[in-house]
Amino acid sequence: MIESLLVANRGEIARRIIRTAKRLGIRAIAVYSEADAHLPFVAEADEAVLIGPPNPAQSYRNTEAILAAAKATGAQAIHPGYGFLSENAEFARTVESSGLIWVGPGADAITAMGDKINARNLMAAAGVPVAPGTTDPAADLDTAVAAASEIGYPVMVKAAAGGGGMGMGVAVDEAALRTEYDKVRAFAERMFGDGSVLIERYFPRVRHVEVQILGLADGRVVALGERECSVQRRNQKLVEESPSPAVSPELRERFLAAAVRAGEAVGYRNAGTVECLLVPHQRDAAGAVPDSDEFFFLEMNTRLQVEHPVTEYVYGVDLVEEQLRVASGLAPTFDPDALTPRGHAIEMRINAEDPKRFLPGPGVVRTWVEPAGEGVRVDSGYTEGNTVTPFYDSLMAKLIVSGDTREQAIARARTAVAAFQIEGPKNNLPFFKELLENEEFLSGAYDTGIVSRMR
Incomplete structure (x- = not known):
């Protein structure tokens, strides 16, 4: 197993990666900008290195500064998280040519999937449906x-x-x-x-469904179920759940098989996501989804996704640990031939933004009280006294809830949202309160237009 890991990211995802690294006995190294000096991920790392001013181009996208920090701290590997340099093939190549381990897919796979036209053509050749x-x-x-x-x-x-x-x-x-x-x-x-x-x-009424894949050290590609990601504003996700309420067992088999083919087509290693558009046909009188629903390849995200915790709940795995194991050349903690999903999980992205117009609303966090209880998890990047600055993405935390059924997960989500207290920056908790009472969402028969219909 890797012994020391530099996390080339910030906020919630850096803190989440550091948590798993420390649990595994891996020395966790953070890099941070001047704007983030007082955030929890910096304090929780075993070592932290200042790499530049707030501007991402001079800090979190500054490859020279990150590699210098890795050399100075004796890091053995680099985990890019999501965003910033996570899908930068040139950075991945540079990391590996520097003698470090890249915790992610190979640069060739990143390059192949980085161009949407090239990706479409590769997927079509591999037998994956494309629009x-x-x-x-x-x-x-x-x-x-x-x-x-x-x-x-x-x-x-x-x-x-x-x-x-x-x-x-x-x-x-x-x-x-x-x-x-x-x-x-x-x-x-x-x-x-x-x-x-x-x-x-373009399909006016469509659902956004994605499949979590993991390319193993032995060369196999496995699929860990699907996630429903249709609650979006400006084509960006707000809520994800697993399994999708729109996917029948037969359709699930087709989804997962296509995702595995997609990964195999580019020799995929480590964690990735195959995103698809699902075009539902009319449900029958009993509300069943017919097996003739169409889906099309949208893109492949060659990194860990923001919404990975819902898959972790349903499949009982730690995807960051699995990433580290693949990068170390180790077998997974689970049996790839006996993956069994259990229960239901929902993730809500708690953003520093106006809950009506979804415009950014940074500020000083005066109050931060996270919910707790059975089936409740909070992956946060901030705490009381921190400042949400305008330099980065507005994501403050992810509220993840799980239950034996979708109905139980929704009930727990209502309780957790009501208990989450944030004062200072604007936040979208009121939106989630509204969504969790919305009949279209509760029915499970929603699509990517649901947020616009709620406004």
């Missing part, structure tokens, strides 16, 4: 218009190098496409340094 769309970038507006005419409106205009719900627009006709194409292309060039654009069929 109708372009197999090459739409190099100019005329090409985009011709492609959309062939695919059929409405279409999604997507940045090929995008991610995190950014760089996308919907066009219902040619006039809208002309506007969205220029907008997405300009955004992609500015944000990702790559203006390549993909045109894909």
Whole structure:
């Protein structure tokens, strides 16, 4: 097993990785910016190194500073968490060429999945369902218009190098496409340094379902169930649950088999997620989901996901520990041939944002009281007295609840949300109170439009 680990991240995920590392007897090393000096993850690490000012480009995305910290502390491995450098293939290569262990998939897999068009083509060749769309970038507006005419409106205009719900627009006709194409292309060039654009069929009523995969040290790829991620604002997730209330046993088999094929197609190692769009057909009179539901590959996230705790609950594993074991060349703690899900889990992302318009609301945390009790877990990045700054993502904590059934998990979620006390920064706890009483959510028959219908 790895003996010393540098966590190249901050906040909630850094604290969560450090917790598992210390449980395993691994020396945990944190890196932090000047803005984060007083956050819990810094104090909880065995060693912490200041790597720069608040600007992420000068700290958490500063590869030279992170590698210098690893060398100075004698770190054996680097865990990138999610965001920042986690899906940067060049950084992964540099880490390994420096003689360090990269706790994540190989750089080639990151590269292959980083471009949405290349990823679509690879998945189609591997027999993974993909939505109708372009197999090459739409190099100019005329090409985009011709492609959309062939695919059929409405279409999604997507940045090929995008991610995190950014760089996308919907066009219902040619006039809208002309506007969205220029907008997405300009955004992609500015944000990702790559203006390549993909045109894909857009489904107005769709669910976002993803599968957790783990590429083992022995070369096998296994799937640890699916997560429902359809509660979103601005194409970014707010709530995730596992298992999905929309997925029948037969459909689950198809999902998991496709996800394994996706991982095998790129020789995947370590933790990753295969994200899909599920296009539900009309339920029958008994409310059953027919086996003819379609799903399409959306993208592969070549890292640990924010929502990984719901899978941990349902499958009884610690995914960070499994990541460390794979990176160390060790077998998993579980039997890959006897994975058995149990119960239901829901995660809510507690963000420093207005609960109505979802605009960021940083500030000093005057009160921070976390809920507790059976089936309740809080992965937090802050505590009382800390400051939520405007330099980073608004995520303050993840509230995860579990139960034997979805109904029990929802009941526990209501109690936990009511008990969670935060004063200072704006927060979205009131939104979750509303969601947990929403009939569409309670029915399980919701889609990615649920938040807009609640507003």
